[in-house]
Amino acid sequence: MSAGAAPIVELRDVHLAFGEKEILTGVNLCVAEKARLVVLGQSGSGKSTLLRLLLGILRPTSGGVFFKGRDIAKMSRRRLDRIRQKIGMVYQYSALISSLNVRDNLALPLEELTEKSRADIDQAVDEKLEMVGMSDVRDKMPSELSGGMRKRIGLARGIIMEPELILYDEPSAGLDPVIKTVIDELIVSLSEKTNATSIIVTHEMDSAFRTATRMAMLYRGTIIAEGAPESFKNSSDPVVAQFIAGETEGPILEQAATS
Amino acid sequence: MVNPFPAVRSALEQLSSVVWLLIDTVVEMGDRVTRGRFPFRLAHFFDQTDRTGVGSIPLVALVSFFIGLTMALLTGYQLRPFGQENLVPQLVAVAFTRELGPLMTGIMVAARIGAAYTAELGTMTVAEEVEAIEAMGLGPLRYLVSPRLLAVFLLMPCLVVVSDVTAMAGAALISRWAFDTPFRVFAEAAMDSLLIRDIVAGTVKSFLFGLIIGLVSCYRGLTVRGGAAGVGAATTSSVVTAITTVIGFDTLCNVVLVSVFDQ
Numbered sequence: 062m063s064a065g066a067a068p069i070v071e072l073r074d075v076h077l078a079f080g081e082k083e084i085l086t087g088v089n090l091c092v093a094e095k096a097r098l099v100v101l102g103q104s105g106s107g108k109s110t111l112l113r114l115l116l117g118i119l120r121p122t123s124g125g126v127f128f129k130g131r132d133i134a135k136m137s138r139r140r141l142d143r144i145r146q147k148i149g150m151v152y153q154y155s156a157l158i159s160s161l162n163v164r165d166n167l168a169l170p171l172e173e174l175t176e177k178s179r180a181d182i183d184q185a186v187d188e189k190l191e192m193v194g195m196s197d198v199r200d201k202m203p204s205e206l207s208g209g210m211r212k213r214i215g216l217a218r219g220i221i222m223e224p225e226l227i228l229y230d231e232p233s234a235g236l237d238p239v240i241k242t243v244i245d246e247l248i249v250s251l252s253e254k255t256n257a258t259s260i261i262v263t264h265e266m267d268s269a270f271r272t273a274t275r276m277a278m279l280y281r282g283t284i285i286a287e288g289a290p291e292s293f294k295n296s297s298d299p300v301v302a303q304f305i306a307g308e309t310e311g312p313i314l315e316q317a318a319t320s
Numbered sequence: 321m322v323n324p325f326p327a328v329r330s331a332l333e334q335l336s337s338v339v340w341l342l343i344d345t346v347v348e349m350g351d352r353v354t355r356g357r358f359p360f361r362l363a364h365f366f367d368q369t370d371r372t373g374v375g376s377i378p379l380v381a382l383v384s385f386f387i388g389l390t391m392a393l394l395t396g397y398q399l400r401p402f403g404q405e406n407l408v409p410q411l412v413a414v415a416f417t418r419e420l421g422p423l424m425t426g427i428m429v430a431a432r433i434g435a436a437y438t439a440e441l442g443t444m445t446v447a448e449e450v451e452a453i454e455a456m457g458l459g460p461l462r463y464l465v466s467p468r469l470l471a472v473f474l475l476m477p478c479l480v481v482v483s484d485v486t487a488m489a490g491a492a493l494i495s496r497w498a499f500d501t502p503f504r505v506f507a508e509a510a511m512d513s514l515l516i517r518d519i520v521a522g523t524v525k526s527f528l529f530g531l532i533i534g535l536v537s538c539y540r541g542l543t544v545r546g547g548a549a550g551v552g553a554a555t556t557s558s559v560v561t562a563i564t565t566v567i568g569f570d571t572l573c574n575v576v577l578v579s580v581f582d583q
Contacts (some may be wrong), residue, residue, distance in 0.1 A: 116455045139351055145457035156452035159444070170456045173463070222456075 068127075069094045069226060069258045070115065075112060075124035084110050085121070087284035092275075094225075097252050097259040099269045101293075102279035103313065108262040109153075111220040111279070112228045115260070116150060117141040128226070144294060146174055149219035149257070153231040155211040163190070163214055164199045167221050174222070191218040192254065193247060209240035216247060220255055227252070227259040233268040245271040266305055270294075278304065280313075338539045341461070342531075345469065348462035352483030360466045368471035372433050373478055379432060380425055380479050381486040387424060388412055388487025389494045396499050405499045409506045410513035412491040418518040421484040421571050426529035429476065430562035434537035438470050438558035441541025442551040456563075465542075469534040477523050484522070487490060521577050528573070529566045536562040 077085040083303040088305045092098045102108045113119040114126050117133045117161055129143055136144065157166050167186045171177055177185070190196045193213040203211060212232065219227055232248060233241040245268050252259045263269050269276065270291045277287040278301050286293070286301045296302050305312030349359035392412050396405045441464060452568050453460045488510055495501040540558035544550045 113451075116450060118454060138348075142457035142459065145455060148455075150452065150455040152448050152452060156448040156450065158452070159447065170458065173458050174456075280564050 068092060069129055070260065071125075071127040071130075072111075072114075073125040073127070074127060075114065076122045077107070077114065077119065078122050083282055084116075088124070088261060088279070088282070088284055090277060090284055090287070092260060094258055095252070095256055096275050097249070097261065097272055098275045099215045099263060099273035099290075100277050100279055101264060101266075101269060102262075103304070104264060106279050107282060108264075108279055109230050111229055112150065112260065112262055115226075115228060116145060116148060146222055147169070147225045149222065149224035149227040151212075151219040151227065151229045151232055153234055155203070155215035157211060157214060157218070159203050162200055162202050162237050163195075163206075166203070166214065167218050170218075170222050172262045185221060189221050190214075192220070192251065193217045193242060209236055209244070212236065212240075212244055213247065216244075216251065217313055220257070221253060223255065224257055226258045226260070227255075229259065229263075231263055231265075232261060235264065241265070241268060242271070244268075263320055266307070280304075325419045329333075331497075337543075338535050341352060341465070341539050341542075342469075342535055345461040345465050345505070348459040349466050351414070359462055360470075361463075364463075365467040365471060368414045368467045369475055371436070372429070372468075372471045373475035376429060376432055376475075376479055377482055380428055380483050383428060384400040384416075384483040384487040387420065387490070388416065388529055389490030391415065391420075392491035392494045393498060394567060396495065398479045405495075406501070406509065408491065408495050408499065408501070409509035412488060412513075412514045413510035413513050414518055416487045417514060419522075419570070419574070421480045421487065421527040422522050422529055423567070425476065425479045425483045425526065425568070426533065426566040427563050429479065429530070430537075430566060431559055433472055433531045434562045435555050435559050437534070437537035438471075438541040438544075438555045439551055441465075441538060442544035442554045445542055445544045446547055446551060460542075468538060469531070472534040473527060475528040476533075477526040480522060480526040485548075489583065508572070517581055521573070525570065525573050528569060532565050532569060533562045 068091040069236060070090070072088050072090040075085050075088040076083070088111070100108050100111060110119060114121055115133065116170065117126075117136065120134050124134075128148070131144070133141065133144065157163075158169065161169065164183075164186055167189060168182050171182045171185060178271065186199070190199060193216050193218065194268070195210060195213050196204060198210060198214070206214065216232075219229075231246060233244045236244060248259065248261065249272055251257070259272075261269075261272055273290045275288070276290050276293045277284050278293070278298075279285075280300050286296060286298050293305060296305070299312050303313050330361040352359045379433055393409050395411055396408045398454055399405045400409055443449070444464070450460050450464065488506075491503075492510075494505060495506050537558045540554045540561070544554045546553075
C-alpha cells in the first residue's frame with residue numbers, strides 16, 4: 062500500500078477452510094483507495110474465494126475482512142446488502158441474467174435498489190453502455206452476444222451502481238489476444254473515470270502487467286509477495302519468479318508433487 | 321447390514337435447510353417491506369401464476385377427468401350386483417374433494433412445475449446468476465424464490481377445484497352412459513354427500529402441498545452442484561422428493577383428520 066493512502070479494503074489474518082480442506086491460511090492484505098491491485102496465483106489457489114469473502118458470500122473461518130473499516134464477516138445480511146451496493150463484481154463468465162436483455166440486466170440493480178425514474182435509469186444504462194463501447198446491443202439477449210461482448214456488458218453492470226470498489230474475476234480469461242487487450246484497457250479507463258478501487262484476480266501475466274498499479278501473489282493459502290509491478294518483474298522470490306516466467310522448473314511444481 | 325444413520329442424518333439436515341429457506345425468504349421479504357418497497361416484482365409473480373396455474377389447467381383437468389371417469393366406472397360395476405350404483409356420486413365427490421383432488425394435483429404440479437423451478441434455478445445457480453443477484457445486494461430469495469413460492473402456494477387450491485370439478489364431470493358422464501344416472505340426480509347426490517369438513521380438509525392440504533412443492537423445488541435448484549449433469553440430477557431428485565413428501569404429508573394429514581373427526 063502506498064504511504065499515506067487510506068486502505069479501502071483490508072484482510073487481517075484471514076483463514077478459510079471447507080471441512081478438512083484449508084483454502085486460506087492467514088491472508089493479510091491492504092488495498093489503498095483508487096489502486097488497481099492484481100492478485101496473482103495458480104488455478105485453484107483461492108483467488109476467486111478472496112473476492113467472495115469481500116462480497117460476504119463466503120465468511121472466513123477466522124480473521125477479519127474490512128471494507129472502509131467495517132468488518133464484512135460480522136455484518137448482518139441487511140447491512141451486508143447495503144455494503145454490496147458499493148461493490149461491483151465482474152464475473153469470469155459474465156453471469157448476466159439469461160432471461161433479461163442487456164438493458165434490463167443493467168437496469169436491474171437500479172430498479173430494485175434505487176428510487177430513480179425510468180428515464181434516469183435509461184440514461185444511466187445508455188451512459189454505461191457507451192463507456193464500454195456497446196451502445197448498439199441494448200435490446201439484445203445475453204445469448205446473442207459473443208464472449209467478449211458479454212464481458213463488456215458484465216463490466217457495464219459492475220459499474221452501474223457507481224461502486225467504490227470493483228472486483229474482477231479473471232476478466233480476460235478465454236478471450237482472443239485483441240479482445241483481451243481491449244478488456245484490459247477498459248478496466249484501466251473505467252478505474253480512472255470512476256475513481257473506483259479495483260481488485261483484479263488473474264493468472265494471465267500480460268493482462269496483469271497492463272492493468273496493475275499494485276500486485277500480490279497468493280500461494281498456498283497466503284500472500285507471499287506484494288508490491289509494485291516492477292518489483293514483481295525483478296522478484297528474487299523463486300515462486301514469484303517461476304510464476305511470472307511460466308517455467309516448469311522451480312518450487313511450484315516441486316512442492317505440488319511432494320504435498 | 322446397511323447403516324441407516326447417515327441417510328437419516330442427511331434427510332434431517334435437508335429438512336432443516338428447507339425450513340431455513342422458508343424462514344430466510346420470509347425475512348428477506350419482510351426487510352424489503354420495512355424499507356417501504358413491495359417484496360417482489362408483481363410482473364414476476366403474475367408470470368409465475370400464469371405458468372403454474374393457467375398453464376397447468378389442461379393437464380390437471382384432463383387427468384382428473386379420466387381418473388373420475390375410471391373411478392366411477394369401476395366402482396359402479398362393483399356396486400351394481402348389490403343394487404348400490406347410486407352411491408357412485410357420493411363416493412367420487414368425497415374421494416376427490418377430500419383426498420384424490422389435492423393428491424393428484426400435487427403429483428401433477430410437482431412433476432410439471434417443481435421440475436421447471438428446479439431446472440430454472442439450477443441453471444441460474446450453475447451460471448453464477450444467483451450469486452450475481454446476491455452480490456448486487458438484491459436478495460436472491462426475495463427476488464427469485466418468493467414469486468415462485470407464492471404462486472404455487474396460492475394457485476394449488478384453485479387447481480384442486482379444477483381437478484374436483486372435472487373428475488366429477490367425468491364420473492357424471494360415465495354414470496349417465498353406464499348406469500343411467502341422470503346428471504341432475506348425480507349432481508344432487510354429490511352435493512348432498514359433501515361435508516364442509518371434507519372441503520376444508522382438501523383446501524388445507526392443497527395449500528400445504530403447494531408450499532412443499534415450491535420449497536423443495538426451489539431448494540434443489542439453489543443447491544445444484546456440478547454443471548449440466550448436476551441440474552439434471554437435481555431436477556429428478558426434486559420431482560421424486562416433492563412427490564414422496566406430498567404423499568407422506570397426505571397420509572399424515574389423513575391420520576390426523578381421521579383420529580380427530582371420525583372417532
